Amino acid sequence: MNTGIYPIIKVENIAKSFDGNTKVLKDISFDIHKGDVIAILGPSGSGKSTLLRCINQLEVPTKGDICFHEQNIKDLNLNSYRSHVGMVFQSFNLFNNKSVIENCILPQRTVLKRNKKDALEIAQKNLELVGMSDRIYYKPSNISGGQKQRVAIARALCMNPEVLLFDEPTSALDPEMTSSVLEVMKKLASKGMTMAVVTHEMQFAKAVANKLIFMDNGYILANDTPEKVFNSCADQRVNNFLHQEYNETK
């Protein structure tokens, strides 16, 4: 599926430590190409979320470079870069003081300077895509977790991002809500959206992702197609983890 000649995002040897000594990421390199759906798996504390946060620059890597269309993001306008790289959080983080539709409109108006009419149209279109068009005037406190996450996805989509980063989007949800969010993500994948998903959903990783990255202790231990990682990965640590988790989620 690697249709682009060069990757949209190239992560080169990044490391991240907190307070000088807690090394969360040690040496991470990988590419995100157009149309990729990358599942990032690994045990808790392996640095998966920190990696996504580094890509969106919510954390600044202590070492290494991240390139967006072959340009180092240090040389780009941070806010304009971020509008191209959407992020969906585990805790949804919808703006509590805004309704569903306002959540989708505000970033378009402030960042992309779209006019009201366009912003509204785009918001409605994306809310329809995630199945939330009947709840557009609700406040976040009045909708369920799964609905919040779908709105968060719609909000990110409104910015027309080139890449969407998902940080454990279903970890805070019950199975029923999880499936409603995964459905939306599958739909996006089928439309060719480029995504990097930190997840524990093995089924999703196997069925939807075209690349699987396994992280442990700040390193990437495996980076290949899901079939290869699941079936013929040489690393015992990866095998143990994946098969244990897979059997649990089956």
Add this chain to the structure above:
Amino acid sequence: MSLFEQIGYLISNYGTYFIQGLLATLVLAIVGTLVGLFLGIFLALLRNIKVVENDSFIRKALKIIGRIFATIHIEVWRGIPMMVQAMLVFFGGAAIGISWSSLGFSSFFNGYMICGLFVITVNTSAYMAEIVRSGMNGVEEGQMEAARSLGMTYMQTVWNVIIPQALKNSLPTIGNEFIVNIKDSSVLNVIGLTELYASVSAATNRNYFQIAGYIIVALIYLVLTLCTSLLIRWLSKDKKNGSSNPFSVKHDASAKGEVK
């Protein structure tokens, strides 16, 4: 004359004094609270400002100066009684050449009133800064992160997302500050400002019905503060339940909608 007759006498003969005093108190409390809140938001932002590693030298210096200014402003204005502040501003201002009377522009908004408004507003701003700041700190960190991840700037996020939530969280405390201002504006009589408390002496200096006068004024203060309390309680309740929202679905079982 019995006490009740004295009260009746004061109301019928000096009613306008009390009404004028009441108006002055209300103007002081309302303007002081609203403008103080507005200034307080700026002070809270200044005090919360964070120096980032890749800030330029000038930016860093400005941020630090801003933070120090806000901190000093807040501590000084909260640490001195308003009565002393009023005297210092009134006489101190005159000493450095500020002619308060020339700043007045009507018989109501005279020099005393302008000076009083200045003192109560700046004094309130210091308290409001701390109220808004704690309200801002109470907003989940994820709100800022989500907005920044979408490309919104720090200030866009603060104005559109953080401040509205901080104000909503602080509504009862802000209302309380308004009640405090209704009562504490009485100390501004030291600079010669005739607000509600001072209206008693104006109404009783010829008849010596002080007790009756202070009972009238006490009742007016009480009615004002009780009404304000009720209003704030109603506003906070309304916000909490979202009952003003016609789309409220607290008990809607269909909240777990299916994906289309």
